[in-house]
Amino acid sequence: MISIIVPVYNAEHTLGKCVDSILSQTYSHFELLLVDDGSKDKSGAICDTYAMKDSRVRVFHKPNGGVSSARNFAIDNISEGEGYLTFIDSDDYVDCNYLLHLVKAFGRNIDLVVGGYQSFGASRFVQYYEAKCYEYAELNKCFGKHIAEMPFTAPWGKLFRTYVIQEHHIRFDTRMKCAEDACFNKEYLCYVRGVALIPYTDYFYYSVNNSEKYGADGENCVYDALQTIRKYEQLTTIHAFDYQHATRAIINIHSGRFYIYQLGKSFSLLGFKEFCTTYDTLSPYLHLLENNGGRGQKIYNTLVMHRYFALAFVFVRLLASIKVIFK
Structure with missing residues (x-):
């Protein structure tokens, strides 16, 4: 089973499109964990409404602790430890074949599948990969070529093996305000046996001006x-x-x-x-x-x-x- 984690904070205007795109997946064997991180708008109620309509939706309400705290909370509440895990942000959405394309690329020695994406909003960009599997001995080539690209720094657009995350207790650093997702990914990559790139841009990422988000002391x-x-x-x-x-x-x-x-x-x-x-x-x-x-x-x-x-x-x-x- 695939566990889908969506952290939610004041996302009442985008949450519906996000969740609808997930519930419309052609691959249906999944659980959707919606973590309401102390939202002040109607996001929490929207989450509850989806949970009442679809048994695959699990909703958690917690005091605001930030996106890393919300993701970690969801990881700690995954139903199965032997399945797969993917993250989707509440202002993004996915193609109906998003999960199917990711899960089909998994092989015996593949522990991470990475797809491309399309951005919308402040900027428009398409990241596309040719289909390629990197075995363990080739991972240095993979990382040397792709490690700084958005699909390797963001948590979304990819499929992880849950047991790797749980066995090594990989979590998001809640003290970090920026690049906590890149650190999560790099720690996970320390334990993978192989990486697969897939030729699909099924993830739609809402791009905002970084200057609006990341000014810091x-x-x-x-x-x-x-x-x-x-x-x-x-x-x-x-x-x-x-x-x-x-x-x-x-x-x-x-x-x-x-x-x-x-x-x-x-x-x-x-x-x-x-x-x-x-x-x-x-x-x-x-x-x-x-x-x-x-x-x-x-x-x-x-x-x-x-x-x-x-x-x-x-x-x-x-x-x-x-x-x-x-x-």
Whole structure:
């Protein structure tokens, strides 16, 4: 049986389409775990309505603890330990053959099946894979080529073996605010015997502007960045592959989050110590910063990369003040 985990928080406008797409699957041997993570809208009631209509739907209501907490709660309440597991987000939806295509690709020594996806919303993109099975000895090639791609960092769009997760007690890090799903995946990949890619884009992912989601203080940025890098390092000790391109992406993502956080501050010297501490901790990786974003962020990245922290701090706080004046 396949266990489908959907964390739910204030998703009343998208939840119906998501759940309807799941209940319409051509592969019907599944349980759907809806975890209402303390929603303040009608999401909880919507979940209960589906549970009354379909016995495959199981609903849990819990105090708000974040998406990682909700996913972990569901993992702890899976009915069968020998089946399969997939995650779907409550603002996404899937094609009617999503589960069928995933489960058919499983073989004796395949412990993870990964499909492509189509994004909608803030951006439109299609990730497509040619059908390919990587045996254990070839996993370094698989990871070296695909490890930083969205299907290998996000929790959705793939099928896990439940017993691997339970046996090694793999869970989402509830302290992380960003990339907790990538860390979950990397830990799982440490225990797989083989990976299958399938040529279907059955998952429809709702894309939002990252700047709306991921601005964070220095402590969170450092913790998230270093935890993610450590998971890559752990995996590469088992399957040697070059992950510098992934590390580059990690550092740019989390430095960008800290930049967004700084733009929300007024011009003041308060926070300068945190600023320096953040980039001192990340200093081994600052050479990987790129000139991404708008003109302001490019200047900011250049200053940080060359360790002109005081100038970078003053510059971003001036930008924040200008933003407030002309808002």
